[in-house]
Amino acid sequence: MSDDITGAGGGTSPGSAASPGSAEAAGSGTAADAARIAARTEALFRASGALRDGHFLLKSGRHGDRYLEKFQVLQYPDAVVELCGFLADIVRDPGGRPTVDVVVGPTTGGVLLAFEVARQLGVRGIFAEEVRDADDASHREFRRGFTIAPGERVFLVDDILTTGGSLLAMLPAIEATPGELVLAGVIVDRSGGMTEVRAETTGRVTPVRSLWTLDVPTYEAGSATCPACAAGEPLVAPGSTGTKGV
Numbered sequence: 709m710s711d712d713i714t715g716a717g718g719g720t721s722p723g724s725a726a727s728p729g730s731a732e733a734a735g736s737g738t739a740a741d742a743a744r745i746a747a748r749t750e751a752l753f754r755a756s757g758a759l760r761d762g763h764f765l766l767k768s769g770r771h772g773d774r775y776l777e778k779f780q781v782l783q784y785p786d787a788v789v790e791l792c793g794f795l796a797d798i799v800r801d802p803g804g805r806p807t808v809d810v811v812v813g814p815t816t817g818g819v820l821l822a823f824e825v826a827r828q829l830g831v832r833g834i835f836a837e838e839v840r841d842a843d844d845a846s847h848r849e850f851r852r853g854f855t856i857a858p859g860e861r862v863f864l865v866d867d868i869l870t871t872g873g874s875l876l877a878m879l880p881a882i883e884a885t886p887g888e889l890v891l892a893g894v895i896v897d898r899s900g901g902m903t904e905v906r907a908e909t910t911g912r913v914t915p916v917r918s919l920w921t922l923d924v925p926t927y928e929a930g931s932a933t934c935p936a937c938a939a940g941e942p943l944v945a946p947g948s949t950g951t952k953g954v
């Protein structure tokens with residue numbers, strides 16, 4: 709099942725032309741590029757089992773016919789390298805040079821992504837972790853001595869954009885530094901078309917770019933509302949066998 713992924717670095721798969729550092733990948737920005745990247749991203753998610761079609765019982769109690777488990781794809785380093793290559797290309801100038809100084813992400817998936825995107829760009833990659841507050845709420849914070857210097861341009865990366873909450877939670881941590889957040893990049897946009905995030909504290913708007921847009925409709929249980937229920941397909945509760953999906 710992982711042939712498509714493990715073959716990504718072998719030069720035989722359709723996506724290999726966009727491997728990091730290739731001339732073709734640099735400066736990609738046409739509609740054809742975007743379609744190719746989206747198709748390749750979907751192929752990597754499907755081949756790894758990160759995107760499944762079926763009849764799923766979601767945490768919310770609603771039913772869905774698609775299920776995402778991002779860590780299924782993130783467990784394959786070759787796939788992560790390729791996906792991060794697409795993200796890195798978003799912040800290169802036409803000469804292939806990075807237009808940012810530091811890549812940041814939220815734990816846990818964002819640690820992997822910030823590392824690899826930064827590695828490909830030749831800049832720093834750091835992460836913000838969740839810190840519990842006294843009132844049992846939480847916020848994100850750069851710890852471990854991570855700093856962003858005045859004027860440094862920041863690229864925020866994350867895996868799945870759902871409600872925008874994960875990106876929004878990163879904004880106060882970034883805005884507490886003297887750096888300048890220039891762009892957010894996500895692998896999958898399942899938000900229904902969010903193109904920017906607005907910081908609650910400062911009102912500052914940051915554009916969001918995604919590699920692949922995925923529509924994940926959900927339904928009330930029952931044959932009157934859920935097509936899979938109506939078709940009599942057995943219901944699967946994917947979250948019960950491991951970590952929760954997104």
Ligand SMILES: [Zn+2]
Pocket residue numbers: 763771772927928929930934935936937938
């Ligand atoms: Zn159903």
